[in-house]
Amino acid sequence: MSVVLEPRLRGKTPWFQGDVPADLVPEKYRLDRAFVPKARYLDPEFLRLELDxxxxxxxxxxxxxxxxPGVGNxxxxxxxxxxxxxxxxxRASVRAYHNACRHRGTRLARGRGRVGSLICPFHGWRWNLDGSIRLVLDREEFVPRSDDDLGLVGVRAETWGGFVFINMDPDAAPLLEYLDPIPRIFEPFQMENMRYRxxxxxxxxxxxxTALDGFLEAYHVLGTHPQLHRFDKSNTNIASMQELESRVWAPTTxxxxxxxxxxxxRKKQTITDDAGKDPAQRGTDNVTDERLAVALSVQYIADDMRGLENERSWRAAEALKTADVxxxxxxxxxxxxxxxxxSLAEGYDWKEITPQQWAEAGTAWNVFPNTILLPNQGSMFMYRARPNGFDPDSCLFEIGSLDLIPxxxxxxxxxxxxxYFENWRDADLxxxxxxxxxxxxxxxVGMHSPSFDGHRLSEDQEMTIYNHHRVADRFIWNG
Ligand code: FES
Ligand SMILES: [Fe+2]
Structure with missing residues (x-):
């Protein structure tokens, strides 16, 4: 079931009331209209609830x-x-297991690698790749136990779009049902034929x-990335943008x-619009030619972010600068x-993406709970954040740049x-x-200030952030 909560229906349930009765949620964690209390970010107890x-x-x-890539990886x-x-x-199957030996619990493997069978480093018990027990040294000395009891404990693993998802809940609904409507909407972007750059x-x-929130709205672009407004358009979906500019302003769905x-x-009375559409007024280096505006924005993203665009879209942008449009x-x-x-001349598949499909795909999706996908024709970004141990003020944040392959x-x-980098400044991003x-x-640092109580969110542009909390409440407080 897809319930599309129309963002323009402000102030109406269920959008602003959260998904669970308010009295189930302790006051310090309770959502209010476009307001998220800071304890949901700072409390170690809340992190425990998220994990459990x-x-x-x-x-x-x-x-x-x-x-x-290979069997045993x-x-x-x-x-x-x-x-x-x-x-x-x-070749056809991927499985997941809790990484714990059935003997005395030792973690079986670290990081990544390739094995013929899974071997415990402590006393050498072994498992086949399907999780069944292969070897228990001196098994006759143990209380008789079935092979089932000694098999690795499985975790659900299912795939979509070239991604492997896991779920520790054996009773969870299937992945495709959980992801709905993303598989349908992302279909023309061919993520299964992309690979990490x-x-x-x-x-x-x-x-x-917090790491993810920064990528779940474009409201910060003016404050954080003023250089992106050098160009009249900062997105390659220009064909659809033109079509959509006449439609309602609906940044969060x-x-x-x-x-x-x-x-x-574009909504009126934003700073962008105060500056008008005249590129000269936007510090565009006097770019008044629409071809240049498009080409330079594509090339800036391609060169600086090294993702979302690729070497072919860069060359297409270069050709656009002098094209007879x-x-x-x-x-x-x-x-x-x-x-x-x-793309076609160089052996890449090309699926037409209709204006309707561009509109449905939007700019960035929060795949609940902790992944973000930014689809584009031929390339995409994936962001993922995880708590770093049990410290609410630290996380592992990953950025993946993917391209379609021939x-x-x-x-x-x-x-x-x-x-991986301990210090993000070393990552050359x-x-x-x-x-x-x-x-x-x-x-x-600011959130820890006693003066700060919680996020006050834009009801148009930042409800992607609010939505995460709304859905999280359903898991945390309902059973
Ligand atoms: S703890 Fe794994 S074999 Fe003993
Ligand atoms: Fe940003």
Whole structure:
């Protein structure tokens, strides 16, 4: 069931009342209209509740299939006190297990690697990749136990779009049902045919939700990334933006669990509009040519963020700068034509994305609870945040840049290595991400001030953040 909660229906239930009766929620954690109390970010007790009640019962994006290229490849996924191994069991199947020996509990494997069987480092018990027990040294000395009792304890693992999700709740609904409507909406973006260009993880001095919140609204763009307004458009979906500018301003849309924001359409009386549409007034370096505005914004994202755009869209943008664009076609539409022709000529699949599909895909989706996906034609970003142990003021934040690969390479395997950094400033993430990540500590320090009680959110542009809390309440307080 998809309940689309129309963001313009302000002040009406259930959008502003949360999903559970208010008296179930302790006052210090209780949501109010567009208000999120700070204890939901700062209290160690609340983090415990998230770990026990929410993360154990939701589908969590654990890795991508390309991180498990061969039989026996594994990736460890840690969250709170849980360590889970995701293992390629066969060409067609991926399984997940709690990473704990059935003998005396030893963690079986760390990080990532490739094994023929899972072997406990302590006394050498072994398991097949399907989790069944293969060897217990001197088994005759133990109380007789069934193989079932000695098998690894499984965790649900299902895939969508090339992502492997896990769920520690054996009774959880299937992944595709949980993700609804994302699989339908993302279908034309072919995420299953994308691969990581890079994946970087950094420790941030903030709550795991603070890390994500910074990517769940475009309201911060003017304050944090003023350079993005050098260009008339900061998004490549120009064809659809034009179409959508005549529509209602509806930046946040929430479904039953997941929500997205779309930075389409411009609302009057924002600072942007005060500056008018004249690019000269926006510090555009005198870019008044629509072709240049589109091309430079594509190339800025491609060069600085190293994601969301790619080397083909960069070249299409370069060609656009001097292209003879027909009068009835926008520069954005023409850019997409150039990009499409380049892609098809070079062996990439190209699915037409209709204006309606662009609109539904929006800018960034919060895949509840802790993943964000930014779809684009040919490339995408994935963000994921997890608590760092039990410290509410620290998290592991990961950014993945993915690109479509040529059709001829769909079956090719390659080894892929993510990179992790203790200090995010060492991660070489570019200007835009550095600006975003600089906010993490400042928000956290400020939130600890006794003067601050909670987030006061824009009812248009920041309800993606509110939606997370609304849905979290359902898991935390309902049973
Ligand atoms: S703890 Fe694993 S074999 Fe003993
Ligand atoms: Fe940002």
């Amino acid at each position: 009640k929410m993360f154990r019962r939701t589908w969590l994006m654990a890795c991508r299939l390309e991180e498990l 594994f990736v460890e996924y840690e969250i709170g006190s849980h360590s889970i191994l995701i293992v390629r069991e066969s 890079w994946l970087k993880g950094v420790i941030l001095p903030c709550n795991w939700k 929430a479904y039953e669990r997941h929500a997205y924001y779309a930075s389409v359409g 027909p009068k009835d076609v926008s520069a954005g539409q023409y850019f997409l034509e150039l990009y499409k022709n380049l 059709m001829a390479d769909y079956d090719k395997k390659r080894q892929f290595q993510p990179e 570019g200007e835009v991400f550095n600006q975003d990540l600089s906010n993490a500590k400042e928000v956290t």
